Each structure stands twice: as structure tokens, then as C-alpha cells.
Amino acid sequence: MNSIFLEQLQKILEEEQCYTEESMSRHVTFRTGGPADYYVKPSRKQIPEIIALCKQYEIPWIVIGNGSNLLVGDRGIRGLVMEIGKYMDQVTVEGNRVTAEAGALLSAAARCAANHELTGMEFASGIPGSIGGAVVMNAGAYGGEMKQIVKKVTVLTPEGKEKELSLEELELGYRHSCIPERNYIVLQAELELRQGVLTEIEERMTELRNQRNSKQPLEYPSAGSTFKRPEGYFAGKLIQDAGLRGYQVGGAQVSEKHCGFVINKERATAAQIRQLISDVQDRVEEQFGVRLETEVKLIGEF
Numbered sequence: 001m002n003s004i005f006l007e008q009l010q011k012i013l014e015e016e017q018c019y020t021e022e023s024m025s026r027h028v029t030f031r032t033g034g035p036a037d038y039y040v041k042p043s044r045k046q047i048p049e050i051i052a053l054c055k056q057y058e059i060p061w062i063v064i065g066n067g068s069n070l071l072v073g074d075r076g077i078r079g080l081v082m083e084i085g086k087y088m089d090q091v092t093v094e095g096n097r098v099t100a101e102a103g104a105l106l107s108a109a110a111r112c113a114a115n116h117e118l119t120g121m122e123f124a125s126g127i128p129g130s131i132g133g134a135v136v137m138n139a140g141a142y143g144g145e146m147k148q149i150v151k152k153v154t155v156l157t158p159e160g161k162e163k164e165l166s167l168e169e170l171e172l173g174y175r176h177s178c179i180p181e182r183n184y185i186v187l188q189a190e191l192e193l194r195q196g197v198l199t200e201i202e203e204r205m206t207e208l209r210n211q212r213n214s215k216q217p218l219e220y221p222s223a224g225s226t227f228k229r230p231e232g233y234f235a236g237k238l239i240q241d242a243g244l245r246g247y248q249v250g251g252a253q254v255s256e257k258h259c260g261f262v263i264n265k266e267r268a269t270a271a272q273i274r275q276l277i278s279d280v281q282d283r284v285e286e287q288f289g290v291r292l293e294t295e296v297k298l299i300g301e302f
Contacts, residue, residue: 029070093116151166153186155187226261226262244280
């Protein structure tokens, strides 16, 4: 722990915004993972100061959102974790445009849109992620994806400058954007929706919620769909056909309800989840010649 760095960090942030040796199990939906050396929850204007400080003291840093697509190693994260969350979660509506800060939950933005009788965002109403994370990975579900509704995104460049990116500049594809490779940080997104009818929007959101409840293992901690959809296949079907429904490594399990989900069934360690994912990849490749890629991002020390 660098006491001088910490002292400078605490000058930028309020007490409730800055933590040391913070267990990442509290901040990721897998509910497992070791401690981060420094854990901060900045406002928009504080981010450039924090990054500059990290560079000055050569402290590595990463950015997370709602932690819904991450597996953090049991030994934790060396350096600083910056959570874009409750200090950057404003959502505003003007006409058919929804402007949401990166820390706003997708569910909250979708609800706000519905309240203004705007349609097009119903698919996102049950995704347990933030706007920033959704843009970074072009999140999608039930035939919808962020690419269909994003108009432009404001990012912070590695040089500490704010920059607007158009839909085309974002290079959104299947679970992909240009943001990670360019080391940008999403600050806010402007979404373009359409006028709709409140009752129809509500009906669609209820329909999707019921589908999730019936088909997904929401009663257990997980990172959502664990694997990307391989071209020409469905990951869950391949895993099921490989005889891996209910396959378990320690407290980690391939969900019996939906084989595309790896769940933390009973106090699983990150190492157990990682091993299970690897076992699934090997078995599916061995039987079907398809190597599954993870949607889940592995970070920290395992």
C-alpha cells in the first residue's frame, strides 16, 4: 500500500467514495473474488484527477460498472478499481432522446424511457448492467442490442479529454466496441428511441421479465450468459449435448435450468468457476470441434 498515493487520493474523494482492501465479491454479480488494493467511486469530474494521480505514482487502474460481466481472481486486484456507479447515474429525457450517464443501470434507463412512452429499450430492462458497460460490450438480449438505440457516446480519452463518438465510430459488433482497445472510459450515452404506447411497452417488459424468470437461474449469483454465441450454434445447446448440465467444480455449477449459465451455487471460489469454464470449453471442443469464447471477462490475480 502506497501511503502517499492514498493520502493524495483521499484529498480528491470523500470518505464514502474511497476504500482500501475492498472485497470485490461485494461488487460483482458472481459474488466472489479477492480484495482490490484501492476501490473508488468517483464523480465525472473526479475521474481525470484520479487517472493523473495513478499515472504519477505508477498505480495500475481499471474501470468497472455494475460488475455483471466479471470474474475477479481470488487473490484480488493489485492497483485501483474505479467503479462508475451511483455518482454518475443521472438519466434525462428530451423528446425521443434519452441521455444516461455511464453509471446508470440499464433497468433504470429502460424504466425512465417507458415512463416517457418511448419504445425500443424494452430488451434492456432486465439486463443487470450499467449503461457504460452495455456500450462497451454492445449488450443485447431477446433480439435487441445497444447498437440499435445508441446515437452517440461521450468518452474520456487516455489523455484526459472528453470526446464524442458517433454510432459508426463506436464500431459496435457482437459483444464488441472500439472502447477497450482504445482505453476510453464511457461517461454518458445518448440513445434515440421511438414514441410508443405505455401499455404496450409495459406488456413487452413484463413478457421479457417472465421469460427471464422462467428460463434463467436468477436465484443464484452468476455473470449472466457465460459464453458468446458461436456462429451457427447455441452455446447452451452445445453444453447440454456434451452432457454437462449440472456439471460441478466445488461450489461452481453449470446451471441445470439453462446450460449457458455458470452459477455460484454454494460459496464458489473464482478458481473453481474458472476451472469449470475451462472444463466446459475443453469438453465442447473435444466433442463438437467448437471452442466456446467467454462473454465473462477475467480480471485480477487467480
